[in-house]
Amino acid sequence: MHKLASPPSCNDNGGVNTVGAGRYAPSPSGDLHVGNLRTALLAWLFARSTDRQFRMRVEDVDRGRDAGAAQQQLEDLSAIGVTWDGEVVYQTHRRAAHEAAIETLRSRDLVYECVCTRREIQEAPSAPHAPPGAYPGTCRDRTQQEAAAARATILPRRPALRLRVAEGQGEQTFRDELCGELSGHVDDFVLQRGDGAIAYNLAVVVDDAAMGVDQVVRGNDLLSSTPRQVLLQQLLGYATPQYAHVPLVLGPSGARLAKRDGAVTLQDLSRLGMSAAQVRSMLAFSLGLADQGEPVEMVDLIERFEPAKLPREPWIFIS
Numbered sequence: 001m002h003k004l005a006s007p008p009s010c011n012d013n014g015g016v017n018t019v020g021a022g023r024y025a026p027s028p029s030g031d032l033h034v035g036n037l038r039t040a041l042l043a044w045l046f047a048r049s050t051d052r053q054f055r056m057r058v059e060d061v062d063r064g065r066d067a068g069a070a071q072q073q074l075e076d077l078s079a080i081g082v083t084w085d086g087e088v089v090y091q092t093h094r095r096a097a098h099e100a101a102i103e104t105l106r107s108r109d110l111v112y113e114c115v116c117t118r119r120e121i122q123e124a125p126s127a128p129h130a131p132p133g134a135y136p137g138t139c140r141d142r143t144q145q146e147a148a149a150a151r152a153t154i155l156p157r158r159p160a161l162r163l164r165v166a167e168g169q170g171e172q173t174f175r176d177e178l179c180g181e182l183s184g185h186v187d188d189f190v191l192q193r194g195d196g197a198i199a200y201n202l203a204v205v206v207d208d209a210a211m212g213v214d215q216v217v218r219g220n221d222l223l224s225s226t227p228r229q230v231l232l233q234q235l236l237g238y239a240t241p242q243y244a245h246v247p248l249v250l251g252p253s254g255a256r257l258a259k260r261d262g263a264v265t266l267q268d269l270s271r272l273g274m275s276a277a278q279v280r281s282m283l284a285f286s287l288g289l290a291d292q293g294e295p296v297e298m299v300d301l302i303e304r305f306e307p308a309k310l311p312r313e314p315w316i317f318i319s
């Protein structure tokens with residue numbers, strides 16, 4: 001087994017008659033680049049080739065609410081042929097469900113307040129057997145009075161809420177379609193930040209379950225989050241979806257592809273004379289699903305798609 005370095009009750013499914021679904025969940029932090037588009041294409045192929053539905057969720061809790069960026073992302077996804085079922089779900093509209101999940105955990109004494117700053121966490125000695133960077137448990141065992149006193153010391157800041165991970169649950173194992181069986185450490189991670197924002201891990205688990213998602217395909221930069229999400233699924237009574245973490249696209253420097261790497265978005269490439277269909281063809285070529293320059297339709301790609309044959313190495317994109 002590989003070790004990671006770090007750590008249905010479906011009442012809001014957008015009217016979709018769920019038979020199992022895959023999804024793509026972009027954060028609206030700017031235009032999607034070819035790496036994001038490639039991951040979206042793969043998520044779509046995994047879902048459609050297994051007769052699943054495909055859902056779309058805009059993860060706007062974390063990085064502001066740039067409605068313009070989200071709209072452009074959705075247009076770009078449509079332009080390359082990534083279609084979805086039901087309404088787009090905006091994570092900021094899901095606040096009540098996120099809070100209800102935290103309340104469920106809190107009612108079982110699985111949530112505690114944390115007043116630590118990032119710096120205090122970095123400087124604290126780590127707990128025995130925990131990897132570096134894991135939360136050392138400073139605020140975990142406070143009585144109600146102690147927690148109230150600690151809260152008063154950080155005003156006007158508010159405490160974050162962390163999950164109390166029980167002994168025996170701090171290591172979670174899951175199967176990945178591409179990477180095999182993996183396990184990783186789970187610390188007492190944040191469910192809600194001090195500024196009130198719902199943390200990614202909580203939101204993603206609650207929303208995937210509500211949207212009927214039983215297949216999660218995403219970039220392998222998120223692998224280290226998966227053990228946390230698997231534990232949350234167990235605690236909240238959700239089934240663990242099938243996972244496939246796909247290789248990232250790298251820029252010429254070997255680092256993860258970014259805007260500074262030149263013409264990387266659909267708009268950039270269109271200015272260079274490349275149509276959305278040509279970008280789709282290029283992505284298909286990078287996945288071994290088309291010859292170089294071969295025009296391809298999405299239906300052709302479903303026919304040709306075989307997860308076992310996908311390249312396992314990152315794709316280096318040089319525009």
Ligand code: GLU
Pocket residue numbers: 024025026027059204217218219222
């Ligand atoms: N919103 C995340 C991102 O854009 C993806 C989250 C997920 O797929 O679970 O990186």
